[in-house]
Amino acid sequence: MAAQDPSSPPVADLLAAHPFVVGMDESQVRHVAECVSRVEQFPTDQVIFRSGGVARILYLIRRGDVALEVPAPGGGTRIVGTLHAGDALGWSWLFPPYRWAFDARALSPTEALVIDGEKLRQCATTDHELGYQVVWRVAREMADRLQATRLQMLDVYGERR
Amino acid sequence: MCTESGGDPAPLGPDAGNAAGGNGVEVQPRQKILVIDDEEVVLDSCRAILADGGYDITTATDGDEGLRLAAELSPDLVFVDVKMPGLPGMEVLERLRSTDPTIVAIVITGYATVSLAVEAMKRGAFDFLPKPFTPDEFREMTRRGLERRTEVLAQARDRAAAEAAGPVPGAGAGPMAPVPCRVLGRWEETYDTVSLALDPPPGWQGFRPGQFNMLYAFGIGESAISISGDPADGGRLLHTIRKVGKVTESLTSLQRGDVVGVRGPFGTPWPLGYAAGRDVVVVAGGIGLAPLRPAIHELLANRDRYNRVLILIGARTSADLLYPEEIQEWRGRFDVDLQVTLDSATGGWRGRVGVVTTLIPRAEFDADQAVAMVVGPEIMMRFAAAELLHRGMSPSRLFVSMERNMKCGIGLCGHCQVGSKFVCRDGAVFGYDEAETMFQVREV
Numbered sequence: 001m002a003a004q005d006p007s008s009p010p011v012a013d014l015l016a017a018h019p020f021v022v023g024m025d026e027s028q029v030r031h032v033a034e035c036v037s038r039v040e041q042f043p044t045d046q047v048i049f050r051s052g053g054v055a056r057i058l059y060l061i062r063r064g065d066v067a068l069e070v071p072a073p074g075g076g077t078r079i080v081g082t083l084h085a086g087d088a089l090g091w092s093w094l095f096p097p098y099r100w101a102f103d104a105r106a107l108s109p110t111e112a113l114v115i116d117g118e119k120l121r122q123c124a125t126t127d128h129e130l131g132y133q134v135v136w137r138v139a140r141e142m143a144d145r146l147q148a149t150r151l152q153m154l155d156v157y158g159e160r161r
Numbered sequence: 162m163c164t165e166s167g168g169d170p171a172p173l174g175p176d177a178g179n180a181a182g183g184n185g186v187e188v189q190p191r192q193k194i195l196v197i198d199d200e201e202v203v204l205d206s207c208r209a210i211l212a213d214g215g216y217d218i219t220t221a222t223d224g225d226e227g228l229r230l231a232a233e234l235s236p237d238l239v240f241v242d243v244k245m246p247g248l249p250g251m252e253v254l255e256r257l258r259s260t261d262p263t264i265v266a267i268v269i270t271g272y273a274t275v276s277l278a279v280e281a282m283k284r285g286a287f288d289f290l291p292k293p294f295t296p297d298e299f300r301e302m303t304r305r306g307l308e309r310r311t312e313v314l315a316q317a318r319d320r321a322a323a324e325a326a327g328p329v330p331g332a333g334a335g336p337m338a339p340v341p342c343r344v345l346g347r348w349e350e351t352y353d354t355v356s357l358a359l360d361p362p363p364g365w366q367g368f369r370p371g372q373f374n375m376l377y378a379f380g381i382g383e384s385a386i387s388i389s390g391d392p393a394d395g396g397r398l399l400h401t402i403r404k405v406g407k408v409t410e411s412l413t414s415l416q417r418g419d420v421v422g423v424r425g426p427f428g429t430p431w432p433l434g435y436a437a438g439r440d441v442v443v444v445a446g447g448i449g450l451a452p453l454r455p456a457i458h459e460l461l462a463n464r465d466r467y468n469r470v471l472i473l474i475g476a477r478t479s480a481d482l483l484y485p486e487e488i489q490e491w492r493g494r495f496d497v498d499l500q501v502t503l504d505s506a507t508g509g510w511r512g513r514v515g516v517v518t519t520l521i522p523r524a525e526f527d528a529d530q531a532v533a534m535v536v537g538p539e540i541m542m543r544f545a546a547a548e549l550l551h552r553g554m555s556p557s558r559l560f561v562s563m564e565r566n567m568k569c570g571i572g573l574c575g576h577c578q579v580g581s582k583f584v585c586r587d588g589a590v591f592g593y594d595e596a597e598t599m600f601q602v603r604e605v
Contacts (some may be wrong), residue, residue: 069508076507077507078505078508079506079508079510080514081515082512082513082515084523086523107511147544148515148516148519151516151518152504152505154540155477155504156504156538156540157447157448157475157476157504157538158477
């Protein structure tokens with residue numbers, strides 16, 4: 001992990017450019033910006049979090065590629081999906097028991113906005129309008145990934161049975 | 162460069178120019194052989210070995226000189242060394258073949274590997290000669306190469322005659338009669354998929370990207386297989402076949418020199434003319450890349466006719482990915498946006514993982530005018546179409562290629578009928594405005 005480059009734009013500007021907040025009004029984006037704790041850089045192959053660890057952070061990927069991995073039967077790891085610039089990484093901070101379900105590893109030099117999930121959760125609890133915006137985005141992301149996972153499970157390119 | 166003529170003229174030269182000599186006896190023109198190799202000792206050996214063969218032998222020590230001489234001399238047979246300083250032999254081979262598909266080229270190298278041989282065959286080489294070779298091996302390879310040249314020129318003459326005579330479906334034998342064609346080359350693309358290079362049938366007038374042939378494994382049966390080669394390569398017919406049943410099992414086990422029955426080409430082509438001036442989005446899933454490859458070749462060969470070109474490829478695993486070297490080549494171009502994603506990968510994979518449809522929401526194209534061409538399993542095509550429509554693309558600019566139990570290829574037997582359409586005759590390329598309702602009819 002590396003600290004933010006001091007010459008880079010303010011965190012609020014970086015956040016405003018991320019697809020996650022597109023459609024939120026200015027005050028909502030400001031509230032989310034207050035939850036951004038830093039910008040983090042992850043070199044290739046750095047593990048961002050591990051399955052079972054406490055989930056406190058929402059990562060908004062600005063650049064780079066991240067693999068979501070699970071241990072494969074018989075050893076090694078299996079990549080179940082990849083996330084890229086513009087994606088949100090991790091929603092386990094939103095729901096109990098607040099534990100990561102997968103390992104996340106940088107596939108290439110990656111930069112992400114680090115949002116304090118606990119703080120954002122509290123903001124969402126007190127400001128339901130903001131809460132709706134956040135949960136709606138997470139739900140949409142989950143629905144997209146669920147659909148993609150179903151297609152993956154169908155093994156559409158496999159042998160016809 | 163070095164040119165010399167050796168021995169007596171060939172008594173039975175294949176290129177029957179019938180130039181009359183001064184004594185009234187017909188003299189066959191000498192067959193021209195070009196050898197491109199950076200090692201002088203190899204060139205000297207080649208000249209010495211063929212000195213008594215009655216050929217015109219020309220040599221070049223690098224690829225650029227070789228190409229220049231090839232353009233100047235129109236040789237019958239070219240030997241190309243793979244590893245040379247400057248222009249690599251594979252590049253020379255490709256340029257030779259793209260300039261004149263009738264040129265017979267044989268690759269020679271001291272770095273003989275199976276993968277290199279396969280690569281050479283893919284790029285149109287007739288054969289592969291590992292160094293060091295004996296004089297007999299070189300003479301035999303020359304003989305076979307020139308024999309092949311005779312066949313190629315004869316086919317070219319047949320084609321020209323057929324063109325002059327007008328359309329000849331099924332080479333005059335009727336559309337249901339398979340024409341025997343020889344397998345010129347075979348290589349494995351993946352563990353269950355094989356590509357065959359076939360000698361085109363007499364009278365073959367080429368194909369349009371998106372069309373298919375009916376391939377007949379004699380004694381086993383027939384299967385509709387899309388044509389997967391470059392439409393500009395008239396010298397051979399490429400098919401990529403996945404083993405999914407008895408017929409394809411038999412087709413994929415054919416070896417060089419075996420004979421297969423060919424009927425075709427059948428079916429509607431991809432709308433490449435309509436796509437001119439527009440963004441083009443190609444979405445391929447699994448073996449679906451095979452029927453799209455001719456279209457990709459044509460798009461890239463005429464790149465200035467199109468706006469953005471996006472190629473989105475999905476495969477089950479990295480071991481299932483078709484044409485990986487070619488994909489790498491396409492990806493290396495600055496005027497193409499190519500993305501590959503796998504359904505499943507191990508920890509060593511550095512690319513994307515996820516279904517191919519996940520590439521569509523972020524792809525940069527103008528949905529208001531773009532044309533999309535999609536091939537893969539039907540369920541993949543449905544989901545890909547849903548994403549493209551969600552981006553705002555009109556169903557009338559979205560095209561898919563269907564595969565529904567095609568048996569006759571000409572809309573006669575009805576096996577592939579879906580509603581009022583025969584997939585083989587009215588497709589297999591359909592606009593999505595038509596295909597959407599056809600997708601709702603389940604396969605039997």
